[in-house]
Amino acid sequence: MGLEQKAGNMGIVTTSLEKAVNWSRTNAMWPMLFGLACCAIEMMAAQAADYDMSRFGMELMRASPRQSDLMIVAGRVSRKMAPVVRKLYDQMPAPKWVIAMGDCASCGGIFNNYAILQGVDEIIPVDVYVAGCPPRPEGLIHGVLTLHEKVRKEKIKDWA
Amino acid sequence: MTDIREVSVDELRHLVSDRAMSGETMLLNMGPQHPSTHGVLRLLLELDGEVVVNVIPDIGFLHTGVEKTAESKNYQQAEVMTDRLDYLNPMGNNLTYCLAVEKLTELDVPPRAQAIRVILAELQRISSHLLWLGTSALDLGAMSMFLYCMRERELVLNIFELVSGQRMMTTFIRPGGLWRDVPVEFETTVRDFLKAMPRRIQEYDDLLEKNEIFLDRTKGIGILTKEDCFQYGLSGPVIRGSGVAHDLRKKQPYSGYDLYDFDIPTHPEGDVYARYRVRVEEMTQSLRIIEQGLNKLPYGPVRSNNRKYVPPPRSEIGVSMEALIHHFKLWTEGFTPPTGHVYAATESPRGELGVYMESDGTAKPYRVHLVTPTFANLQAVPVMSRKHYIADLIGIVGSIDIVLGDADR
Secondary structure: OOHHHHHHHOOOOOOOHHHHHHHHHHHOOOEEOOEOOHHHHHHHHHHOOOOOHHHHOOOOOEOOHHHOOEEEEEOOOEOOOHHHHHHHHHHOOOOOEEEEEHHHHHHOOOOOOOOEOOOHHHOOOOOEEEOOOOOOHHHHHHHHHHHHHHHHOOOHHHOO | OOOOOOOOHHHHHHHOOHHHHOOOOEEEEEOOOOOOOOOOOEEEEEEEOOEEEEEEEEOOOOOOOHHHHHOOOOHHHHHHHHOOOOOOOHHHHHHHHHHHHHHHHOOOOOHHHHHHHHHHHHHHHHHHHHHHHHHHHHHOOOHHHHHHHHHHHHHHHHHHHHHHOOOOOOOOEEOOEEOOOOOOHHHHHHHHHHHHHHHHHHHHHHHHHOOHHHHHHHOOOOOOOHHHHHHHOOOOHHHHOOOOOOOHHHHOOOOOHHHOOOOOOOOOOOOHHHHHHHHHHHHHHHHHHHHHHHHOOOOOOOEOOOOOOOOOOHHHHOOOHHHHHHHHHHHHOOOOOOOEEEEEEEEEOOEEEEEEEEEOOOOOOOEEEEEOHHHHHOOHHHHHHOOOEHHHHHHHHHHOOOOHHHHHO
């Protein structure tokens, strides 16, 4: 017996600021156009006709880190590439999220050697890990939806 | 942990001309994160206004250490890493690696396995060229090409998934044959693909051949002469686009390629457009090879019967003591080829892909060296792009079909 019932008749929906902001963040999350290795090909497949990630508000891959919210680390990160990845992450405006796509980005995968970083979480914080070598496009989409769930649960007091 | 630091321009200073150092020309960094470098290539550009004076490629951003790691794996295990080298050509990489191992151990491959290998390698070539066509056209502004090409690429990946359970990194081709026989639906699925493809290739032609912008941005751009091709040791569609009819499938037939009837498309112009034409025509030739392979696909085993190198079929393990011993030995210790060194090369979608392998008689290779086409072809970028506008550089870099996993290994 409150505002909702009266306002509902007038076509007004009430919600909390927290929910509204989280909802808009999940549905317009722009990933960075940034591929490293094999997983980047599956990331492209997820963007293309058959899998079509734009269903989740992600059709716009931004080539500039300054315009993106989500970094999908798609592939193995070599020691030469690591500082570049870190720099790209630092250039992204907050709030920002990271998905480690594939085994190499998550934990080094099959390449346990001098050249490959054993997981991109050595240099940047990771929100969601997607397993697979490479993960199927469905796997990546599942990872993205898992991230959406995480973002939806974010609390107003945690916003920086 | 080893020290991680960034490569600065200073380290490339010895490659930069005095004109750039004095500020007469401009130095511009392109990559390693750039949508048109098809991966993590870094190009240091020296520009005079908008005109490219010099290009200095800086590679190694995807150095994976495959060659070194292979020395600590046995022969079967090292193959898994070859998939991930040139990640648009996993079947071809497996094939090259297996050819080297088979040469070393003098293994014979049954005819059915040979034919299936050829079919899969050609399917892989089509999928690689499709991805190239999609992304390169996208770079030049033909957005819809990307969606169409990826659509057809899914058809090929579905076939790979059918035979091996994996879309990309299959490791389906093994030393001595294949992992297993193809399922019964294989033939009909591939035939459906063969039926669909010619019309789709026609569709790409319709989209690009009448596209003024695409033609303007490819014709006469990035010219590479025959002499340059020989001097830089280039291979693949890059040299066939300069009129050199060199293809290892014809010149050094492997896996029974000499039994197939196909042409090598060449174009004499040597520009970006010629390289595009070569690749599109190669797809048609690959379809021809696949059709012939399917028509004469023999029946029989798909693995060599040499139990010292090839594991016995699962069904034998329960009934034969020898088979059990061989299975156990092969999967714990691996096999020990005789000492010696071999070189095996195949025609990958990008050019000559070679594996040099040295054995010291133990279960692990003493040295594996990978001769990769992108590494050689990348040298041609400065030659092709000098005196062109910086916007044309995008088309030129795209036209050599770089895969950085292939160049950096």
